[in-house]
Amino acid sequence: MVGRRRWSALGVVLLACLFLLAEATTAQAYIGPGAGFAVGSxxxxxxxxxxxxxxxxxxxxxxxxxxxxxxxxAMARARTKRFVILGLDGMEPTLAEKYMAEGKMPNLSKLKNKGTFTRLGTTAPPLSPVAWSSFLTGCNPGKHNIFDFLTRNVHSYLPELSSVSINGPRRVLKLGKYSIPLGKSDIRLMRKGKPFWNTLGEHGIFGNIIRVPITFPAEPFRGVLLSAMCVPDLRGSQGTFSFYSTGSSTDEEHIGGEQIRVKREGNMVRSYLVGPDNGLKEGAGAMQCPFEVEITGKDSAILTVNGERVELKCGKYSPWVVVKFKAGLGIKVDGICEFLLQATEPEFRLYVTPIQIDPAKPAMPISHPSVFSNYLAKNQGRYATLGLAEDTWGLNAVLLGDDDFLHQCLEADDEREKMFFDALDKVRSGLNVCVFDGMDRIQHMFWRYIDESHPAYKGQAESQHRNAIEELYKRADELVGKTMKTCDDDNTVLMVISDHGFNSFRRGVDLNVWLEQNGYLTLKPGGRNQKYLAGVDWSKTKVFCLGLAGIWLNVKGRESQGIVEPEDAAALRSELCEKLTGLRDDEKDELAISRAFDAQKIYAGPYKTESPDLIIGYNRGYRVSWEAAIGQPTDKLFHDNDKAWSGDHCIDPKLIPGVLYCNRKIDAKHPRLMDLGPTVLDMFGVDVPGHMDGKPLAVADLDGTFPTNGHGGRAAKQEQEAVVVS
Amino acid sequence: METLGDILVGGANWLWWLYEAVISLALAAFGVIDVVLNPVLSTVLRVLNPIGNVLGDVVYGVVSVLSPAWGLVIISAITGVVMLFMFKYTSNQQAIVAAKDTIKANLLALKLYKDELRVTFLSQWRLMLGIARLQWHMFKPVVIVLLPMLVGLSQMGIRYQWRALHAGEQAYVHVYMDEPLSHEVALEAGAGAEVEVGAMAGAGDYAWRIRATEPGVYTLKFLVDTETIDKELVVGDGLERVSVERAGAHWVTQLFHPVEALLPSRSAVSRIEIKYPDRESWIYGSDYWVLTFFVISMLVALVLAPVFKVKF
Incomplete structure (x- = not known):
């Protein structure tokens, strides 16, 4: 009764005010700019x-x-109305089996019993950019041109991002000290091949694609897409965190971030965020956005940036804060970041995530259509846009704690989940694909908790994080459960997939040392331990290692200082394959390299010459060393990996398959990631383009029977079984 | 063609009828609510109007060094800023941003998922809810801002809507009462004006024609039976405030005519009105001043809202 009376009173007041307005003349109808605009808008x-x-x-x-x-x-032949693919990056089949057997993943068990659970063949190398590119193009890497995260510049030998090339606008107008861009920045996707959802779109089938790796810059097609892995931060890097500290150490550079020394004056700390280079003013360097932190207590502070005040609590991330970098002439670039106050005394410590592209005002084409990222931002709030949003480098550098890192992963997955379920709600007919990265990142960083023989395992059995990976799998199962509920109809095919599995990374192999020891690589005097191959004597070097996937020959006419005659390259590749296959780690008495592949033999397509010349298939527990990956030759062939980054998957693809769950029966002995695109096309009644290497899998109808009319992939089954990664 | 014409005429008639019905209903409802509202608002305005008058005199005293047009522009701009801050601190800015985000998200959904008719309808429904939510969050600041804003506007109205009589200019003065013929009424013009014609008895009033003689603020004295009632008369060439009407205790009249004291509650006279001429100017003249004020204050608010980080 009291509630009703209150509402009645409120109603009378509301009516009175409305009449106050109605009664007023034109002069009185206007009651202030805010309300005026609100009514107007x-x-x-x-x-x-x-x-x-x-x-x-x-x-x-x-x-x-x-x-x-x-x-x-296509409609006449379509066997489903909707196809949903839920990607769980890095789900390991043996762990999935274990947790299902222990009853810890009831939803995935249900999916397995109702339909299919099998291992899913990955790519060589089994790296996310390579694997997801094969998934979305249905092709082997020789046709999509992605072989690793990095490639080498043939002129400078410096590492470059393999999937995207970002340059300033081609034409600029010089006006004194200003360079006015005449056009957009030149951002090119280096991945070749056509995603299967483009083919679907050509047949009128809508696609909602959320965070599938190697989709930046977003390409136009009939649907909506949010890019993922390889979307840069605002500085153009793959994620550069900042760490501000009053500590006595000098400014330090870390992989993936920088440490900036600040001074505390009373309760104030002042510094600046580093933004992208200012292309507008010649020689202006990177743009800066000043901020100040007022320390208000032992565990609290107030951050002021761009006039916004944000309360900070020790150990708690701020919400996404919009930061603006002023280039001049009224031009601003918007970014977003989170702040994590770690301590105010005895030393002030503030961590800032990489400054990411603001989805509400994207500085680069992170979605198709361009308003899609803004739609998501308005629908659910701002979200991480960086390709690798979870800051593994910050944790590796011990500037972030385990909890802080986990928070980033879970937050990114929560944001993704909202996008995914919104997409499922909106698109009831067509294709829904969404990839969750958290599983990959958390396994990379927390494997040390489940592998007691790992060098970074220091008796964490009692740690609160010892079950982090198990909890991760349980959360994934809950996500699948929720997805199954929304896909619980006869017209939806649901697949849960991973691009590769996971394993321990205990020992790193410095292949540059092996090449040096075997006479393939020579260092300049004092060249040891120099990064990015700066210490290599190119006039005497035939082979070098850079990146995670493989090694490169220094071929005359291809590399700027090449010495290997092109006609000798094939023999050299064979020789190296033979020598590297079966390489042993004598100290641990273990096999380090399971197989080495001659790239020219395992790939087919116009871009196979862009690949590293050899792809290295490491054994379980091994991977290329941190130093070799950045071209820094050390003096040891094998290194213990004592970093938090303790799990990996860059090994022999045969040893690290992904998973494939489906709510329908699938009849295939060795399904591969690259078969899924063709399978989706086939299920929608669209002919699989001839350039695709993948073959449609035989997917059963609802009653469990397989179609016999050629569609449903049965015809392709025999062929598909023969083309497993060898 | 005839049928189409009939349909159009019929439709227009129906709309007109609907409009009339809504207005009648609104007026009837207002009549009921007014009974409750008047005692409260009238009392509030008794307190607010003198304050508004003093502030108005101070502000217009300051801007009197400028031309009326510049004065209006500056006052409009300052009002825009003041209202912006009032709005910022009386509204739930986060809730407003959230409601606006809902509106924008659903507008974008209409564009992105235009082939899904279900999404179109759903987004429209959510959009309406978003609009309703936004209006709800506007309610509190509007209620708080409303009275000071109206008082401010009435102070502007008494300076821009009418002008004072020029020396030598004629004007009509009306005294309204329920039964005019049953009362004896006389006007003593005093200094500043002279009575030319009157008193003329009408259906509900007595009227006089007066002529202003010299600039200044004067008092017209009306003798009604045994009662003496004063009414202010302003003669001049500047931006003087004028009190068009003196009336009894009703909030609407008090709001529009805030200068003079209310008529005694038992007076035979219901109101006294001087027909001042309209002010003529495209910028600050009668009715145009509202437009100028609206445009300037809105523009200032629009430009400064991002600077002061006000969301609306």
């Missing part, structure tokens, strides 16, 4: 909604007819 929104609604209703029959005519052949 509401009216505009209402008008737009009405218009677009009316347009949608009136144009819908035309659009439907157009779609029908374009996709009628």
């Amino acid at each position: 509401s009216l505009v929104a209402f008008f737009l909604a009405f218009l677009s609604g009316a347009a949608a209703i009136f144009l819908w029959p035309t659009r439907w007819l157009f779609r029908y005519l374009r996709g009628r052949h």
